[in-house]
Amino acid sequence: MIQVDGLYKSFGDLDVLRDVSxxxxxxxxLAIIGRSGSGKSVLMKHLIGLLQPDRGRxxxxxxxxxxVSYEELRQIRTRFGVLFQGGALFDSMTSAExxxxxxxxxxxxxxxxVQNRVDECLHLVNLADVGPKKPSExxxxxxxxxxxxxxxxxxxxxxxxxxxxxxxxxxxxNTIDELIRTLAQEMNVTSVVVTHDMHSVLTIxxxxxxxxxxxxxxxxxVEEIHQSPDPVLDAFVKANEYHVGNPSAIPSARxxxx
Amino acid sequence: MLDRLLSPVQTLGKFALLLARAFSSIDxxxxxxxxxxxxxxxxxxxxxxxxALSSAFSGAVLTVQTAYQLExxxxxxxxxxxxxxxxxxxxxxxxxTGFILAGRVGARIAAxxxxxxxxxxxxxxxxxxxxxxxxxILPRVLAGVxxxxxxxxxxxxxxxxxxxxxxxxxxxxxxxEFLDGARQFFKPFDPFFGLIKSxxxxxxxxxxxxxxxxxxxxxxxxxxxxxxxxxxxxxxxILIADLILAMLLL
Ligand SMILES: Nc1ncnc2c1ncn2[C@@H]1O[C@H](COP(=O)(O)OP(=O)(O)OP(=O)(O)O)[C@@H](O)[C@H]1O
Ligand SMILES: [Mg+2]
Numbered sequence: 001m002i003q004v005d006g007l008y009k010s011f012g013d014l015d016v017l018r019d020v021s022x023x024x025x026x027x028x029x030l031a032i033i034g035r036s037g038s039g040k041s042v043l044m045k046h047l048i049g050l051l052q053p054d055r056g057r058x059x060x061x062x063x064x065x066x067x068v069s070y071e072e073l074r075q076i077r078t079r080f081g082v083l084f085q086g087g088a089l090f091d092s093m094t095s096a097e098x099x100x101x102x103x104x105x106x107x108x109x110x111x112x113x114v115q116n117r118v119d120e121c122l123h124l125v126n127l128a129d130v131g132p133k134k135p136s137e138x139x140x141x142x143x144x145x146x147x148x149x150x151x152x153x154x155x156x157x158x159x160x161x162x163x164x165x166x167x168x169x170x171x172x173x174n175t176i177d178e179l180i181r182t183l184a185q186e187m188n189v190t191s192v193v194v195t196h197d198m199h200s201v202l203t204i205x206x207x208x209x210x211x212x213x214x215x216x217x218x219x220x221x222v223e224e225i226h227q228s229p230d231p232v233l234d235a236f237v238k239a240n241e242y243h244v245g246n247p248s249a250i251p252s253a254r255x256x257x258x
Numbered sequence: 259m260l261d262r263l264l265s266p267v268q269t270l271g272k273f274a275l276l277l278a279r280a281f282s283s284i285d286x287x288x289x290x291x292x293x294x295x296x297x298x299x300x301x302x303x304x305x306x307x308x309x310a311l312s313s314a315f316s317g318a319v320l321t322v323q324t325a326y327q328l329e330x331x332x333x334x335x336x337x338x339x340x341x342x343x344x345x346x347x348x349x350x351x352x353x354x355t356g357f358i359l360a361g362r363v364g365a366r367i368a369a370x371x372x373x374x375x376x377x378x379x380x381x382x383x384x385x386x387x388x389x390x391x392x393x394x395i396l397p398r399v400l401a402g403v404x405x406x407x408x409x410x411x412x413x414x415x416x417x418x419x420x421x422x423x424x425x426x427x428x429x430x431x432x433x434x435e436f437l438d439g440a441r442q443f444f445k446p447f448d449p450f451f452g453l454i455k456s457x458x459x460x461x462x463x464x465x466x467x468x469x470x471x472x473x474x475x476x477x478x479x480x481x482x483x484x485x486x487x488x489x490x491x492x493x494x495x496i497l498i499a500d501l502i503l504a505m506l507l508l
């Protein structure tokens with residue numbers, strides 16, 4: 001379980017997060033939604049201690065990340081798989097080496113077992129044949145999926161996904177959503193998914209946390225999203241539906257002049 | 259204003275923390291072995307051509323100029339060897355290697371780590387539970403400290419050979435005279451002193467570059483700044499260290 005308590009974070013004069021508190025229950029999939037720049041990625045980095053809160057605390061499995069030694073923090077981090085927004089692949093290595101990387105450091109596997117697991121993970125993200133390619137030779141969406149393969153390779157208990165489907169075509173997006181859901185259900189992974197995509201939220205998440213104006217503006221189950229009377233959340237959801245697959249929601253821009 | 263005054267202190271503090279953390283997982287060096295070998299090759303072996311070229315030329319130029327300065331006096335030719343060889347060992351081989359590698363090795367390390375920082379690759383290492391400082395910085399600094407003395411020895415040998423060759427082919431003095439002169443005033447402390455310098459410079463260049471690269475902020479421009487600062491500042495620190503070592507040890 002991950003608990004966030006009264007978290008404040010600012011960069012210089014910019015208050016990015018103010019008094020954010022919530023918890024992520026074991027086995028659930030929590031979506032973090034909010035406008036671009038609302039602090040979703042910043043919040044995600046706090047969950048593994050890559051950023052330290054100015055005030056408040058984050059605890060993982062009951063351990064406050066602010067009080068542990070660096071060695072303990074590293075130990076806690078091994079329970080996580082993290083997909084960064086930009087992929088963050090090691091560009092000096094091939095895709096296969098990237099996926100193998102956490103395995104060679106943290107798994108007790110023979111070379112052959114590592115190889116099999118790498119193939120399996122690349123296959124899961126529909127990229128069975130890019131193993132020998134360097135990240136610079138891949139498209140943005142492919143890079144993201146290799147990074148996803150790397151994040152899940154160790155079968156971690158927690159997986160943090162920062163916009164796993166942004167920049168992907170709808171079909172691939174669905175495959176990735178499917179994968180996230182399968183991992184959550186079959187491997188009992190606790191997942192945090194940062195996303196803009198309301199369609200993904202509805203497909204994969206149990207609950208959603210909506211960041212707005214540097215606060216946790218709304219939190220609830222996905223079923224509650226559409227029933228919420230909150231105007232800001234409503235506007236966010238509507239705006240999103242204009243973009244994804246709901247043409248009827250698009251106000252007619254080319255209405256013929258009377 | 260206070261910020262200005264405090265910033266060198268802060269930098270030093272941050273630097274000390276960086277090194278402390280780099281060496282805190284030195285027991286895991288086995289884990290970072292591959293990186294270490296890799297860096298030994300990149301910092302050491304790959305630098306040999308440029309170090310050889312620059313030391314051969316400086317040995318040759320030093321010989322020609324010393325010959326010119328002594329031309330009208332009645333001092334024996336062999337004195338040229340007595341001047342060139344200690345100059346090479348005490349100063350030139352170490353400092354020239356240091357300057358060249360500040361550009362070649364320092365800039366490369368800063369650019370590499372800076373890019374890893376701004377593209378979140380360092381965050382990715384940390385997120386997996388690796389000690390990114392040990393993983394990235396330890397192998398580079400160790401490789402610098404180990405390979406610089408090797409490059410220094412190569413620079414000395416090649417620089418002196420350059421001097422001997424130009425002395426012979428330029429008709430200034432024979433190889434025999436050159437080496438006799440060198441032997442006449444040889445002090446075993448000279449190469450030892452040069453080795454101490456080269457270890458120090460190897461540390462300065464790699465540590466400064468790692469620091470600049472690791473703490474890069476702000477995209478491509480930040481990487482550019484880090485790279486320039488690494489090269490320039492390690493040259494400045496080399497000059498300062500050179501003077502301090504000379505005053506302490508000579
Ligand atoms: N290291 C940093 N230094 C200074 N400001 C930062 C830093 N990281 C993030 N910010 C600022 O914090 C705010 C939130 O950034 P964040 O990356 O969390 O947004 P986001 O919600 O993930 O947006 P997007 O959906 O576009 O990815 C932004 O205004 C950003 O400029
Ligand atoms: Mg983001």
